[in-house]
Amino acid sequence: MYFRLGWRNIWRNPRRTLVIMTAVIIGVWSMIFLGSLMRGIADQMVRNGIATLTGHIQVHHNGYRNDPVIENSMTDPEAVETALKRSLPPDSRWSSRVRVNAIASNARHSSGVTLVGIDPQRETKISFIGGAVIQGRYMNPDSRNGIVVGKALVDKFKTKLGRKLVLMSRDTDGEIASRAFRIVGIFNAETEATEKRFVFVTLPAAQQMLKLEKGISEVSVTLSSQQEVHQVAHDLRAGLPSDKYEIHTWQELLPLVTAVLKMYDGFIYLWFLVVFIAMGFGIVNTILMAVFERIREFGLLNALGMKPGWIIREVLTESFFLLILGMLIGNSLGFLSFFALSGNGIDLSSLAAGMEYFGMSRVIYPIIQGKDVVMANLVVFILGLVVSLYPAVKAARFTPVEALAHT
Amino acid sequence: MSIDIKMAWRNIWRNPRRSILTISAIAFASLLLVFMLSWQLGSYDTMINSVLKIHTGHLQVQAEGYKDKRSIRLVVPKPTAVSAILDKTPGVAAYTFRANAFSLVSSEERTYGAMVVGIDPAREVNISTLKKVVREGSYLSEEDTNKALVGELLAKNLQVGLGDELVVLGQGRDGSIAATVVKVKGIYSSGLDEFDRSSLHITLKNFQDVYTMHGAVHELVALGKSLEDVPEIKKAVATGIEKMDKKHRLVALDWMELMPGLIQGIKIDLVGGFIFYIILIVVVAFSILNTFLMAIFERKREFGVLMAIGTTPWRLTKLLLIESAIITMVGIVSGIIAGSLVTWYFQVHGIVISGASELMKQFGIPERMYPQLSVLSVSIGSGLVLVITFLTALYPALKVRRLRPVEAMRSV
Numbered sequence: 030m031y032f033r034l035g036w037r038n039i040w041r042n043p044r045r046t047l048v049i050m051t052a053v054i055i056g057v058w059s060m061i062f063l064g065s066l067m068r069g070i071a072d073q074m075v076r077n078g079i080a081t082l083t084g085h086i087q088v089h090h091n092g093y094r095n096d097p098v099i100e101n102s103m104t105d106p107e108a109v110e111t112a113l114k115r116s117l118p119p120d121s122r123w124s125s126r127v128r129v130n131a132i133a134s135n136a137r138h139s140s141g142v143t144l145v146g147i148d149p150q151r152e153t154k155i156s157f158i159g160g161a162v163i164q165g166r167y168m169n170p171d172s173r174n175g176i177v178v179g180k181a182l183v184d185k186f187k188t189k190l191g192r193k194l195v196l197m198s199r200d201t202d203g204e205i206a207s208r209a210f211r212i213v214g215i216f217n218a219e220t221e222a223t224e225k226r227f228v229f230v231t232l233p234a235a236q237q238m239l240k241l242e243k244g245i246s247e248v249s250v251t252l253s254s255q256q257e258v259h260q261v262a263h264d265l266r267a268g269l270p271s272d273k274y275e276i277h278t279w280q281e282l283l284p285l286v287t288a289v290l291k292m293y294d295g296f297i298y299l300w301f302l303v304v305f306i307a308m309g310f311g312i313v314n315t316i317l318m319a320v321f322e323r324i325r326e327f328g329l330l331n332a333l334g335m336k337p338g339w340i341i342r343e344v345l346t347e348s349f350f351l352l353i354l355g356m357l358i359g360n361s362l363g364f365l366s367f368f369a370l371s372g373n374g375i376d377l378s379s380l381a382a383g384m385e386y387f388g389m390s391r392v393i394y395p396i397i398q399g400k401d402v403v404m405a406n407l408v409v410f411i412l413g414l415v416v417s418l419y420p421a422v423k424a425a426r427f428t429p430v431e432a433l434a435h436t
Numbered sequence: 437m438s439i440d441i442k443m444a445w446r447n448i449w450r451n452p453r454r455s456i457l458t459i460s461a462i463a464f465a466s467l468l469l470v471f472m473l474s475w476q477l478g479s480y481d482t483m484i485n486s487v488l489k490i491h492t493g494h495l496q497v498q499a500e501g502y503k504d505k506r507s508i509r510l511v512v513p514k515p516t517a518v519s520a521i522l523d524k525t526p527g528v529a530a531y532t533f534r535a536n537a538f539s540l541v542s543s544e545e546r547t548y549g550a551m552v553v554g555i556d557p558a559r560e561v562n563i564s565t566l567k568k569v570v571r572e573g574s575y576l577s578e579e580d581t582n583k584a585l586v587g588e589l590l591a592k593n594l595q596v597g598l599g600d601e602l603v604v605l606g607q608g609r610d611g612s613i614a615a616t617v618v619k620v621k622g623i624y625s626s627g628l629d630e631f632d633r634s635s636l637h638i639t640l641k642n643f644q645d646v647y648t649m650h651g652a653v654h655e656l657v658a659l660g661k662s663l664e665d666v667p668e669i670k671k672a673v674a675t676g677i678e679k680m681d682k683k684h685r686l687v688a689l690d691w692m693e694l695m696p697g698l699i700q701g702i703k704i705d706l707v708g709g710f711i712f713y714i715i716l717i718v719v720v721a722f723s724i725l726n727t728f729l730m731a732i733f734e735r736k737r738e739f740g741v742l743m744a745i746g747t748t749p750w751r752l753t754k755l756l757l758i759e760s761a762i763i764t765m766v767g768i769v770s771g772i773i774a775g776s777l778v779t780w781y782f783q784v785h786g787i788v789i790s791g792a793s794e795l796m797k798q799f800g801i802p803e804r805m806y807p808q809l810s811v812l813s814v815s816i817g818s819g820l821v822l823v824i825t826f827l828t829a830l831y832p833a834l835k836v837r838r839l840r841p842v843e844a845m846r847s848v
Contacts, residue, residue, distance in 0.1 A: 044729065096595075132540055311724065314454055314457045317457070318730060380700045
């Protein structure tokens with residue numbers, strides 16, 4: 030009966046109901062949609078970070094992360110491989126790399142880069158480089174002096190495919206090793222900084238140039254699901270001697286991204302609260318209005334023997350319908366705008382330099398997270414009912430005599 | 437007129453609870469907007485200034501193409517000719533000369549690539565914060581030859597401390613090999629990791645000798661008296677250098693051209709912020725629309741009587757608009773006052789966002805943030821609220837004109 034009464038009551042003044050419902054709808058829509066945009070930005074950051082040669086977990090020689098020099102390489106990759114094979118879930122992937130700072134130069138230009146020696150086949154499945162070559166070709170495993178460089182670096186050096194590029198770095202003996210490579214491929218990345226920073230050669234070529242023999246700088250692991258990261262990292266730490274190896278998860282490897290994620294979390298919930306307060310005033314006012322219009326009616330109900338508790342329930346039922354309808358429509362609109370944009374994303378290429386400054390990518394794909402949707406709806410629903418208590422209690426307090434005297 | 441205002445005022449307080457709720461909604465929105473805008477705009481100023489004062493400055497004069505190519509050959513051949521123009525330009529607070537060359541820097545153990553920057557120690561002080569951020573050792577002096585300031589992260593990577601020697605190897609302006617040995621005189625930490633990891637400063641004189649610059653520099657860096665002066669200065673300098681050497685064309689670049697990421701980043705942040713604000717205000721507008729609409733629902737009878745005794749529909753509209761205007765103004769004013777108080781509190785004490793300081797540092801924002809109350813930050817938000825609530829109030833105020841006195845009086 031409460032439901033039928035409540036439902037009919039809110040449609041006694043449809044315009045008023047529609048107005049306040051619009052406020053709830055816009056509020057909920059903005060929570061869902063803007064939330065999904067922010068999650069999209071954050072997720073893209075994580076993905077970029079992970080794909081830009083980070084992976085979910087990295088294994089290094091102890092001390093490499095603070096001091097990434099050639100002395101801190103892992104000289105016994107087989108030991109690491111055995112440990113990996115033992116601890117990794119079967120559907121995860123990994124790849125070994127040599128990674129050192131180097132100087133790249135041609136006849137006219139030079140600049141500092143990170144020289145990355147990769148296993149071309151394994152690497153494609155792990156990091157961005159496999160699918161990023163836009164000109165020329167990706168390296169094949171036995172190309173001894175082929176090098177793949179970024180578009181921005183090519184532009185800066187005024188060079189092109191087929192030209193030579195000399196790399197210089199310190200080898201294991203402490204001497205400056207230099208070697209000429211030929212540009213076989215040019216890659217494109219999310220940020221210009223990445224394009225300028227990394228140059229790729231094959232693993233054997235890098236090992237030979239730096240006199241590393243079998244040595245490698247890092248092993249990067251990607252897992253099929255992010256949830257396993259901590260468990261796997263824990264297993265690896267147990268499987269490898271800690272005085273020789275260090276194992277880091279992406280959260281530790283990308284502290285900036287982790288900090289951004291945390292900040293976004295806080296910001297999204299703050300937004301939920303702010304929007305709710307804005308519509309909370311409206312909800313209270315509207316219900317209050319509806320209650321004061323019906324003082325006579327409540328007095329009558331009271332005189333007929335309806336208990337105050339029932340009246341409270343009755344008023345809350347009305348606000349329940351208001352909220353539920355608003356939430357339903359708001360959620361649907363939120364999801365609709367999400368689906369409309371999730372295909373192509375929002376292209377912000379025109380502001381690329383600015384996006385890069387904040388470490389964001391050029392196209393934003395919104396992402397809906399279950400917990401945000403639940404949180405948004407809970408905030409609106411529960412707080413909505415809580416603030417409606419005030420007019421409900423008011424309604425219950427009208428004494429029959431007073432109320433019936435009221436015109 | 438005055439009787440209308442009096443009536444409107446009394447009408448508002450006929451239902452104090454409702455009016456107060458509406459006023460609070462408006463006040464809440466303006467409070468939030470004042471605070472958020474003060475914060476946003478304030479952080480841009482600090483951000484721009486702290487980023488620009490680390491190295492870039494407000495304005496630079498360089499050879500055409502130097503910004504993108506960074507080639508040692510693209511020089512300003514006669515720096516004194518340009519500085520003569522800067523001396524004459526009003527609004528210029530200070531300027532300095534710099535030269536840069538990418539070089540190999542090696543310690544006993546390590547080798548890294550770094551940007552070697554030649555600076556004029558006395559002039560540099562007025563332009564950048566370099567001297568202030570020297571954490572260990574001391575700043576360069578005019579006569580220092582073969583002494584260098586090194587970024588903290590570069591020093592860490594090279595594993596060197598004060599007094600250690602570094603070998604610098606690069607290419608001179610004429611293509612010859614430029615090599616020298618420098619001693620670490622100071623170590624600086626600007627907070628911007630990229631800068632601290634990749635730069636090393638020596639004196640300009642020293643630089644010109646080592647890299648065979650023949651008195652040339654790569655950039656003249658100027659600081660205006662304030663950011664607002666920059667466009668004027670740029671125009672004056674650009675006309676000045678146009679008349680100079682046709683063979684070596686020079687260009688004047690302002691900070692927006694030198695660091696396009698910074699200004700675009702600010703734009704994104706601003707646009708993003710405004711999307712949130714507008715949505716917030718629209719939610720508030722719908723929340724209060726009902727109060728305004730009440731007029732026609734509840735006071736039909738009253739309006740009917742007013743019309744019957746000769747009040748024109750136009751006057752009713754005016755009355756209703758005055759009512760909403762008073763509610764809106766009271767809301768906005770109390771919101772501005774409360775918002776300014778809150779902002780002012782944080783302006784004095786600063787806000788620390790726990791855990792985010794590492795993040796802020798990377799964008800050149802200091803750890804403790806100070807929102808900045810300004811005419812702009814106070815007026816933009818409240819202006820938006822004012823416009824949107826006024827539009828909201830228009831609907832019922834115009835609707836009341838369609839009332840027919842007889843029908844209206846009959847309704848309860």
